[in-house]
Amino acid sequence: xxxxxxxxxxxxxxxxxxxxxxxxxxxxxxxxxxxxxxxxxxxxxxxxxxxxxxxxxxxxxxxxxxxxxxxxxxxxxxxxxxxxxxxxxxxxxxxxxxxxxxxxxxxxxxxxxxxxxxxxxxxxxxxxxxxxxxxxxxxxxxxxxxxxxxxxxxxxxxxxxxxxx
Amino acid sequence: xxxxxxxxxxxxxxxxxxxxxxxxxxxxxxxxxxxxxxxxxxxxxxxxxxxxxxxxxxxxxxxxxxxxxxxxxxxxxxxxxxxxxxxxxxxxxxxxxxxxxxxxxxxxxxxxxxxxxxxxxxxxxxxxxxxxxxxxxxxxxxxxxxxxxxxxxxxxxxxxxxxxxxxxxxxxxxxxxxxxxxxxxxx
Numbered sequence: 158x159x160x161x162x163x164x165x166x167x168x169x170x171x172x173x174x175x176x177x178x179x180x181x182x183x184x185x186x187x188x189x190x191x192x193x194x195x196x197x198x199x200x201x202x203x204x205x206x207x208x209x210x211x212x213x214x215x216x217x218x219x220x221x222x223x224x225x226x227x228x229x230x231x232x233x234x235x236x237x238x239x240x241x242x243x244x245x246x247x248x249x250x251x252x253x254x255x256x257x258x259x260x261x262x263x264x265x266x267x268x269x270x271x272x273x274x275x276x277x278x279x280x281x282x283x284x285x286x287x288x289x290x291x292x293x294x295x296x297x298x299x300x301x302x303x304x305x306x307x308x309x310x311x312x313x314x315x316x317x318x319x320x321x322x
Numbered sequence: 323x324x325x326x327x328x329x330x331x332x333x334x335x336x337x338x339x340x341x342x343x344x345x346x347x348x349x350x351x352x353x354x355x356x357x358x359x360x361x362x363x364x365x366x367x368x369x370x371x372x373x374x375x376x377x378x379x380x381x382x383x384x385x386x387x388x389x390x391x392x393x394x395x396x397x398x399x400x401x402x403x404x405x406x407x408x409x410x411x412x413x414x415x416x417x418x419x420x421x422x423x424x425x426x427x428x429x430x431x432x433x434x435x436x437x438x439x440x441x442x443x444x445x446x447x448x449x450x451x452x453x454x455x456x457x458x459x460x461x462x463x464x465x466x467x468x469x470x471x472x473x474x475x476x477x478x479x480x481x482x483x484x485x486x487x488x489x490x491x492x493x494x495x496x497x498x499x500x501x502x503x504x505x506x507x508x509x
Contacts, residue, residue, distance in 0.1 A: 203401075210374045211376055214381065217362065218379070
């Protein structure tokens with residue numbers, strides 16, 4: 158099973174029925190897999206805070222939801238994460254491409270990478286970092302944890318994890 | 323008519339439906355006029371009433387009305403293409419367009435100048451877009467509810483506010499009672 162298929166299989170196993178995405182080159186494979194899945198409603202968003210709003214609505218409507226996005230957009234989501242997801246205590250798995258790490262060819266991506274974990278830490282968002290492919294073995298448990306504690310939880314996936322660009 | 327007058331005429335029409343209400347004065351006014359578990363009040367997060375409402379509509383079968391404002395839609399313009407391309411026939415987006423940012427002191431918005439939100443919604447691909455005047459809003463909403471088709475209503479009204487209290491209900495209580503009401507209605 159490809160890593161993309163494994164990630165989507167874990168989402169399905171954890172009853173995630175709606176996934177919103179904003180594209181990233183590294184996430185293209187997993188987004189395509191989400192789109193192909195018959196168990197998941199895929200709703201591309203134009204901006205990440207919009208996507209988190211849709212996820213909040215889906216959760217209240219009785220369907221588990223998740224967002225797939227790039228770390229460079231974390232700043233866009235701060236107010237929504239704090240005043241919607243956290244204030245109303247809602248679960249939200251956030252599968253995030255961790256641009257700007259080892260192997261990154263674009264210098265500008267590093268500028269957000271150096272703030273990524275600091276921001277997540279400041280927001281008290283439990284954060285997991287997938288560096289080796291085997292790290293993804295924990296995804297199932299991370300998803301269970303997210304829906305147990307009703308919090309946004311970040312899963313950062315770097316270039317080494319995706320085996321380069 | 324100002325927004326609170328529009329809401330007053332709407333209450334008998336929307337009271338039995340699920341409502342996601344915009345941050346600030348719109349939520350406070352609805353809370354004052356007709357507080358009930360089927361209302362989800364946004365206490366923060368400007369701009370996302372339409373996104374949250376769409377999410378609720380896509381996840382279950384009961385009708386959902388998002389009450390939004392022109393300023394909030396301008397904040398989250400990306401919502402209109404998403405709504406247009408993910409049709410949920412149990413979803414109605416009501417944009418109360420008073421041409422101003424009411425909750426922050428009635429500063430003018432571009433929707434009150436050259437920008438037509440109804441035309442923007444149409445250009446984004448929304449199929450049932452109705453612009454109406456404040457006096458017509460309740461009838462337009464009745465027809466939209468009866469149509470079983472996703473509808474975007476842009477209701478033009480005058481700018482202005484009434485004195486109203488801040489909502490002090492805990493957000494988790496607001497969310498929990500809304501979810502329970504949805505669950506019960508869908509059972």
